[in-house]
Amino acid sequence: MTKPRIALIIGSTRATRFADTPAQWMLKQAEARGDMDVELVDLRDHPMPFFDEAMSNLWAPSENPEAVRWQQTIGRYDGYIFVVAEYNHSITGVLKNALDQAYKEWNRKPFTAIGYGGTGATRAIEHLRGIGVELQMVSTKSAVHIGGGDFMAIHPYFGKQPIETIEANLIPSASAALDELVWWARATMPARAADA
Template sequence: MTRIGIILGSTRPKRNGEQVANWVYDKASQRDDAEFELIDLRDYPLPHLDEPLPPATRQYQKEHTKKWADKIASFDGFVFVTPEYNHSTSGVLKNAIDFLYTEWNNKAVGFVSYGGVGGARAVEHLRLVVGELQMADVRQQVALSLRTEFEDFSILKPSEYSVQALDTLLDQVVAWSQALAPLRTAAT
């Protein structure tokens, strides 16, 4: 069965991302074409990149890196749930991505973002990053504006358009994850 990790890319107190990630997970869990798991970066407290060797070598020396690498290696694709901070993604998500290399290769990724303009700029930044990691980013994006998709900027109330966009995003992530399976098999 195809496995998709939904990565909650914020560790801030009172973060809106937790509602967003739970919404994505709840919708995804209703599907029968893949297994989904919610991954909260709070459960993987990675310091700023502290491995002495580049991630591409896979010669991890720190236990926190080994644990993170094992978790990411267990998935075929991902949905990144990202806030937008200062026209980019969160530092904690970028750091978690940068810890690894091979574990990301030949996997699909979709983006669910939130922020003042729906997190669109954070996703544009992430698309460049995942391209370098040999990931296939799907076209569909869910961009949740704090002004229109949240009540009082804090209670998620996704529009019907966003619900449909999420369904399409999940279709694409699952399809691309399955399509890339031969590349992952060849790499091992």
């Protein structure tokens, strides 16, 4: 079977974002496995307006060229890893907007997440899972949460340590999340092909 193509989507665009640290670490974990082809997709490279189409692209084609380019980008993948910052107990506005700018491209594809913040982005990832269900996606049970003392240890304003200092705490959940992502991608790829 063809290896699933996975997009690792960085869900924050702030100039001072922390997202690059967990994104690069998760990319390294995924690439080392050999059972998926993973590519980094940065929302900074997709400057979409706030969703303002007449309706979802499930019902009518989008008109904004950046939205269409985004749909074409994410439509190429068989699954997703979201890098999730928690802003006020939820996902970032830019990530919510990116999810809203497509519909059918997300359908029947699995996703997992690596989240960070005081609580490891647990609330944000729960919100992401609810949104994913509405988009007809499949969420993995496992996710990676960088929170509490681990988050403070590696944050550039606090502990300033490299992420490798907490790696032993992250590898079990990363392995489980990636195992589940690949399993669901392999299960959904032939089913989607049969429907096409």
